[in-house]
Amino acid sequence: MGEARAARLLCSLERAACLAAAALLARLPAMLGYRMACWRGDWLSRHQTANGAELARNLRLVLGNELSPATAQQVMRDWFRLTCCEWVDVRRLRHGGRPLRRLVEVRGRGHLEAALAGGKGAILCSAHFGSYLSGFSVLHTSGFPVTTIGRWWYNYDAGISSAERRIWDLHHRPLRRHRQRPNIEPWPGRPQVAALAAAALRANEVVTICIDAPPLESDRARAVEVPFLGRQARLLPGAVVLAQLTGAPLLTCFMYRAADYRHQVLEISAPVAVDGETAATFERFASEMSAAIQRRPAHWNFWGKTGDLVNLGLIPRQPDTSPAACATRGPIADSSRRGS
Amino acid sequence: METVINDYISRELVHDPALLPLADGTPLLETGIMDSLSLLRLVVFLEERFGVTMGDTDLLPENFSSVNAICAYLRARQPGKQATAHG
Numbered sequence A: 001m002g003e004a005r006a007a008r009l010l011c012s013l014e015r016a017a018c019l020a021a022a023a024l025l026a027r028l029p030a031m032l033g034y035r036m037a038c039w040r041g042d043w044l045s046r047h048q049t050a051n052g053a054e055l056a057r058n059l060r061l062v063l064g065n066e067l068s069p070a071t072a073q074q075v076m077r078d079w080f081r082l083t084c085c086e087w088v089d090v091r092r093l094r095h096g097g098r099p100l101r102r103l104v105e106v107r108g109r110g111h112l113e114a115a116l117a118g119g120k121g122a123i124l125c126s127a128h129f130g131s132y133l134s135g136f137s138v139l140h141t142s143g144f145p146v147t148t149i150g151r152w153w154y155n156y157d158a159g160i161s162s163a164e165r166r167i168w169d170l171h172h173r174p175l176r177r178h179r180q181r182p183n184i185e186p187w188p189g190r191p192q193v194a195a196l197a198a199a200a201l202r203a204n205e206v207v208t209i210c211i212d213a214p215p216l217e218s219d220r221a222r223a224v225e226v227p228f229l230g231r232q233a234r235l236l237p238g239a240v241v242l243a244q245l246t247g248a249p250l251l252t253c254f255m256y257r258a259a260d261y262r263h264q265v266l267e268i269s270a271p272v273a274v275d276g277e278t279a280a281t282f283e284r285f286a287s288e289m290s291a292a293i294q295r296r297p298a299h300w301n302f303w304g305k306t307g308d309l310v311n312l313g314l315i316p317r318q319p320d321t322s323p324a325a326c327a328t329r330g331p332i333a334d335s336s337r338r339g340s
Numbered sequence B: 001m002e003t004v005i006n007d008y009i010s011r012e013l014v015h016d017p018a019l020l021p022l023a024d025g026t027p028l029l030e031t032g033i034m035d036s037l038s039l040l041r042l043v044v045f046l047e048e049r050f051g052v053t054m055g056d057t058d059l060l061p062e063n064f065s066s067v068n069a070i071c072a073y074l075r076a077r078q079p080g081k082q083a084t085a086h087g
Helices: A002-025 A030-047 A049-066 A069-091 A095-101 A109-117 A132-141 A162-177 A193-202 A217-222 A238-246 A278-295 A306-312 A323-329 B002-013 B036-050 B067-077
Strands: A104-107 A122-126 A146-149 A206-210 A224-228 A231-235 A250-257 A264-268
Touching (some): A002 A030, A002 A162, A049 A069, A049 A306, A122 A132, A122 A238, A132 A162, A132 A250, A250 A278, B002 B067, B036 B067
């Protein structure tokens, strides 16, 4: 028992050190800060062998032979680099988000403006892809009233200590600050989620939602099986239903990082037709998300989250996916890229 | 009002025939009849049918826990009107 507590304490301290380092890097000139974040990522990928093995296994289980061994190695290295860069992104949201905003090119801004001109709000559909939470904050600081449907995982994860919860809460504070309303958090016993989102849309705001979130146990019955990453995944078509019920236009949104790791592109699509049958429409969306992930696999946050991949139905249940394994897997595995 | 709302929920939101006929006191959340999106459907219906506008603060689970609770909530929202006139 004492050993487990000590291991958890060590884990918390390591995470606190990582986040403190990110805060320091965010104060440096961007070129240097992100370069150092990449070095940090490389160091983590070499030393967190358990995380690396888990990533490699998940990549192999989901994508199979789609990636050559060399490409898989590159994806793993980039995954760690992107994780460290994303922490820096969050810390660059200070001063009204200007330090991050000047590194992000928003493409398709006109699509979002045109969608909002209709007066029914807009739904931005994304995935747990790249620095998506910081991307939503960049949009908000650019003048779009953004509210996110998503869970702040650290508020609910029983596997972390209260000290660690506090650390993550502090880390996420800049993200929370750049939202129009508090996150609309879907959890069992909160049936008002869609209605709250509809209220934001009625106020002509932007509601963001990641469609690749694993369904909660209570929502499994509503999940639909769709082709995703070459397999069948269980996903919730709520974004499409919300668009159909409210009349709000649905757009897709991806944030991806350039080869220099410091510049990013936030790409917003034109509105997508949602007037067809829900399942078929959602399948089209899922296919678009899937293609985006396959184009840039290192950007997908879930490679390090075996439990989420299991819940999505992408890989079979593994015996060692309990949160208690956190302390032995290091600071990246359980929480780094789980925004909401 | 009870009849109108019960009919709508029975027709549009209940997917398990074993739950029909639906009693006005049947818990809608615990039985799984009401999830997030079906609550939104119901809110849209109630706003159109009874001419009310529901804000964030009205969207409490207890206001939608049963047909009786929904009617009680609507009546409380419309103290000057006889809701039966609509339904």
